[in-house]
Amino acid sequence: MIAQKNLERTKKTLQKHGQDHLLAFWDQFTEAQKLNLLEQIESLDFPDVERWITDIIKNPDSAAIRTDFLPPLSYPPGPENPEQQQKYAKAVKLGKELISDGKVAAFVVAGGQGTRLGFDGPKGDFPIGPVSNRTLFHIFADSIKAVGEKYHVICPWYVMTSPLNHDRTIEVFQSNNFYGLGPENVFIFQQGTLPNFDFGGKILLADKAHIACSPDGHGGSLKALYRSGALEDMENRGVEFLSYFQVDNALINIFDPLFIGLHALDGAEMSSKALTKSGPKEKVGNFCLIDGKINVIEYSDLPDEMGERRNPDGSLVFHLGSIAIHIINRTFVERLNDKNFGLPLHKAVKSIPHIDETGIIVESDGIKLESFVFDALPLASKSIILETLRHEEFAPAKNATGVDSVETAKQMIVDRAAGWLESVGVTIPQKPDGSVDCLLEIAPGFALDREGLKEKLDQIPTIAPGATVYLS
Numbered sequence: 001m002i003a004q005k006n007l008e009r010t011k012k013t014l015q016k017h018g019q020d021h022l023l024a025f026w027d028q029f030t031e032a033q034k035l036n037l038l039e040q041i042e043s044l045d046f047p048d049v050e051r052w053i054t055d056i057i058k059n060p061d062s063a064a065i066r067t068d069f070l071p072p073l074s075y076p077p078g079p080e081n082p083e084q085q086q087k088y089a090k091a092v093k094l095g096k097e098l099i100s101d102g103k104v105a106a107f108v109v110a111g112g113q114g115t116r117l118g119f120d121g122p123k124g125d126f127p128i129g130p131v132s133n134r135t136l137f138h139i140f141a142d143s144i145k146a147v148g149e150k151y152h153v154i155c156p157w158y159v160m161t162s163p164l165n166h167d168r169t170i171e172v173f174q175s176n177n178f179y180g181l182g183p184e185n186v187f188i189f190q191q192g193t194l195p196n197f198d199f200g201g202k203i204l205l206a207d208k209a210h211i212a213c214s215p216d217g218h219g220g221s222l223k224a225l226y227r228s229g230a231l232e233d234m235e236n237r238g239v240e241f242l243s244y245f246q247v248d249n250a251l252i253n254i255f256d257p258l259f260i261g262l263h264a265l266d267g268a269e270m271s272s273k274a275l276t277k278s279g280p281k282e283k284v285g286n287f288c289l290i291d292g293k294i295n296v297i298e299y300s301d302l303p304d305e306m307g308e309r310r311n312p313d314g315s316l317v318f319h320l321g322s323i324a325i326h327i328i329n330r331t332f333v334e335r336l337n338d339k340n341f342g343l344p345l346h347k348a349v350k351s352i353p354h355i356d357e358t359g360i361i362v363e364s365d366g367i368k369l370e371s372f373v374f375d376a377l378p379l380a381s382k383s384i385i386l387e388t389l390r391h392e393e394f395a396p397a398k399n400a401t402g403v404d405s406v407e408t409a410k411q412m413i414v415d416r417a418a419g420w421l422e423s424v425g426v427t428i429p430q431k432p433d434g435s436v437d438c439l440l441e442i443a444p445g446f447a448l449d450r451e452g453l454k455e456k457l458d459q460i461p462t463i464a465p466g467a468t469v470y471l472s
């Protein structure tokens with residue numbers, strides 16, 4: 001039974017904050033529905049909600065940023081002088097040691113809605129292997145397994161989902177027998193959600209008895225790691241570094257000794273990989289230095305003048321684009337949570353199904369709030385950037401077709417395989433326009449990189465024009 005006192009208190013709170021429409025259908029509910037709705041309402045922090053409404057939802061300047069920033073320093077993809085050569089060699093050695101010692105875990109954020117891909121299921125279950133037809137999750141798992149075999153260690157994998165896809169993700173892992181990694185080495189946990197709003201700041205109802213909510217953004221991962229017990233699990237296993245990546249990056253190099261080593265050598269807490277943007281308007285975040293701290297400024301927030309600014313040699317001043325690849329220290333995430341930190345929320349106008357005041361389901365634009373993981377960068381005591389090459393490490397499968405799509409990602413998998421094979425002396429058939437004239441895929445278990453391929457030269461067949469080859 002719902003205590004009348006509780007109900008009265010909730011009603012008062014809702015009235016005070018202009019959200020009493022949340023109980024509009026109260027009289028139509030069963031006791032269980034009533035309890036459930038009260039729980040949902042009680043989980044909201046109304047002073048926070050008020051702040052979001054004033055500062056973000058109703059504030060047209062909420063995305064305003066400082067513009068007194070500078071381009072940050074970065075490590076180039078390869079060493080450019082003898083001193084760097086020494087440092088990179090030292091970093092690779094250290095990175096390999098850290099992996100072998102079980103200090104590094106994989107961490108994929110897979111809680112997004114995947115609206116643009118339009119795939120019915122968790123994005124990670126999308127088949128991306130151009131020859132193997134293996135899914136993104138399967139390819140990541142193959143790579144984690146191959147690293148484990150190479151370094152004689154078990155590398156745990158942390159997978160963040162959201163209420164939108166948690167159950168389906170678990171089913172996918174179960175039905176694939178956790179891709180041979182062992183269920184005890186895959187830690188799947190959910191991120192939090194935030195309520196959706198209309199433009200006037202009213203919280204939307206998904207149906208008469210449920211508040212409309214959406215995942216709280218990939219930045220929510222830093223709280224979810226803590227709340228879910230994942231951080232504790234890492235501590236018990238002796239894991240110190242998380243290799244963070246997005247579920248749609250088909251070319252991710254999850255355990256990169258150079259990146260891990262540079263991060264550790266420099267004593268950084270959260271570091272990033274970057275690539276040179278294809279142009280001033282490329283839709284990736286921009287690395288900038290503000291008050292000596294590395295920040296990422298969204299492409300939509302970078303003033304045109306700054307985005308276009310060029311060096312004397314014609315290159316962009318702000319040329320470093322963020323590709324959502326980070327090394328994050330476990331102790332950094334612990335420290336943030338001990339201090340009850342909060343990342344800034346960003347608003348996104350999206351089409352949101354909800355009910356109107358008469359209780360009928362409608363779909364119209366509303367506001368979703370999200371936090372971004374890169375907003376934790378300025379909270380780190382130290383942060384480094386390692387530049388990488390697009391064709392080696394970044395093939396986002398965001399859309400079904402066109403730019404950053406399944407098509408481009410599959411082609412990039414083929415092209416990277418061709419590049420690796422050519423670099424070890426294998427002849428790759430080419431079309432007259434110079435593009436690769438075959439379908440290629442290298443299983444992570446066959447080779448994780450060019451070095452690995454060198455050891456397998458005797459197992460690589462001659463590749464004929466138009467051939468389909470899966471090296472596994």
Ligand code: UTP
Pocket residue numbers: 109110111112113114115116117123160162191215216217218220245246247248370398
């Ligand atoms: P995207 O920004 O590409 O969003 O997420 P999305 O939800 O996958 O796709 P769209 O925009 O609806 O088409 C980048 C990465 O962050 C994860 C996604 O799963 C993806 O790996 N993410 C995003 C989360 O884990 N949680 C979120 O709340 C948002």
